Amino acid sequence: MLGPGTSWYLALAGFLFGTGALGVLIRRNPLIVLLSLEIMLNGGNLALVALSRHWRNGAGQIFALSVMAVAASEVCVGLGLVVAIHRRRLALDVDRLSELRG
């Protein structure tokens, strides 16, 4: 097996996921939140692909592909929402979009 060992990949995946999660948690701009979400998904994808190679099993790669498809559609919806919010001249701040408070 060429290249670094699987654990390196997993560590990188964990780092990406953690960075993304932190971004989602602390940033208030919905655009950045979406971006961080993408980073989280990519971290997950990296883990899937790495383990797929580790176990010599193609299933992980297929999973990664479907995650990408889902991520693409999710970004479409998310960006659509951001544009819609902007058009209505509302603040681009996730903390102020809290209409669902009980």
Next chain:
Amino acid sequence: MTGGAWLCLASPLAGAVLITLLGTSVPRRVAAWLSTASVAVAFAGALWAFFSLRSQSGHHGEITTAWTWLQAGNFSAGMQLLVDPLSTMMMLIVSGVGMLIVLYSIGYMDGDDEERRYFAYMSLFVFSMLMLVEGGNLLLLLVGWGLVGLSSYLLIGFWHERPSAVAAAKKAFIMNAFGDATMALAFFILIAHSHSLAFGTSFTTVTHLSPTAANLVALGLLGGAAAKSAQIPLHTWLPDAMEGPTPVSALIHAATMVTAGVYLIARTHPIFEHARTIELIAAGAGALTLLVAGLIALVQTDIKRVIAYSTMSQIGYMFMGAGVGAYASGMFHLMTHAFFKALLFMAAGVLIHALGGEQDIRQMRGIGRLMPLTKWCFLVGALALVGIPPFSGFFSKDSIIASTLNIGWYGKVFWASGVVGALLTGIYTFRLWFIVFPGEPSPFVREHLHKHHGKEGPWTMLVPVGILAVLATVGGWIQWAPRWHYVTTWLEPAARTLAAAEPTNTQEYVTSAVTVAAGLIGIAIAWAVYSEETLRVPAVPALRNLLEHKFYADELYDALFYRPASGLANWLTRDLEEQVILPTGPDLGQTALDAGGAASRVQTGLLRTYVFFLATGAAIVGLVFLLVK
């Protein structure tokens, strides 16, 4: 043969459905004629079935199955019709007299706001009754039984703006539902033993049952029969049912409904013969009813109620006949009674119609001079009811009374009550006659009588009355028990008269003589008291009160059933509902609201809190997995 039966059954149903669907898109007249035509077609079908059955050798009849109607486990019931002597006889009576009554309704209901609804109900009623008599197994019979209850409810309460009509309709429905329930229970016993409700199977099954079970089955059937036929103790609905339009009273009391009980006993006679005690109880109930109803009829002042009580009394005779085992005599009286009772109701209807709805006989005094045709038709009906030869009642009533003579000491009691009943019939019928018809017209009559274009009524009303007057005269001639017995022979394959209930010719002659004498004495008493006024009614206030309150039956049921139930309901409202349940409801609601309010704090609306909780949760789950592993 079966084609006629299907036609007979389907036509009134089609009429009812058609009138309902056409609704206001056709004039009222069309709805009325549609209904009449549908019943006339049914009568044609009945004639077809009758003549083809007559040409069959032995005329045993047959059962035709159209499809399997109901299948549950190993129980199955078909959509079957039975064409046999008993059912064709009933088909002819129901559709024939029914046709005349629907025709009569055209004149009587003219101008009513809801004529179409009325005629749809009438067709439905005739269909229900035909379903009852033609049903080829007990389940279909019960279907017809229930439908008759429903349509009578609809028709009695037809004038739904009158509270009394609505109350009467409910009363009739509840009493009938009681009978339906006892019948259903009897059927459950039969199903449990034979998985079938076919007539033949049920009749053979009963012989394998224990005496108790057989008695229970017969008792259940008797409950249904007594409720439908207004026999004591389930009789109180019938006089109240007079709240419906007069043709409805004629239909309920003459051709359909109340005769269903007699038909049921004749149809299921093998069951009753296996439970002879119950059959004799039926006869006893009939004997009691005929006396009680005859007594109550003596003091009624509403023309329709007098006739209603006379119906109860005559059905009592039929029950007595069918109960002792003289099914043919009972069915024969059912037929002649259909003629003369429909005649009496419809003649009374002509009077009521001409007087603009007045039903009190004391107001009608002397109407005979202005309405001669009605007067004579009513007289024919009255003579047939009392059983004076050669009118039809004479031929049928006397054989019933004679048939009780050979069955032990209670037979003698039945015989005596039958004769006393004949005396009472003479008195109350001619009390009505002498009060209403002869003499100078009263001021009320002169003021309120509205003739229809100078005639006593529209032709649609007078023609049926005329036809029935002829039938009430000659209808009884087809059987005179000592000499010729066409009806008994005809019914023999379906309901053979028990040997014990076959009187000798001497008994017939003696009974006839005594009964006719009793009837004539009754007429003479009525004449002396109400026409000549030479005799005074003895003043016994207690007795008069008893009769005017109909032996306190309504009051008794009120005290026995209504008061305890409403008392319990009131107590529950006051002490349970208001004290416990009412406060509990708001408490429960408030608690739920509080809990919801507390829980809703979790929903902050902040995306980041949600993500935080999610991440923390996932982290905890991950940690648990790591540690437990």
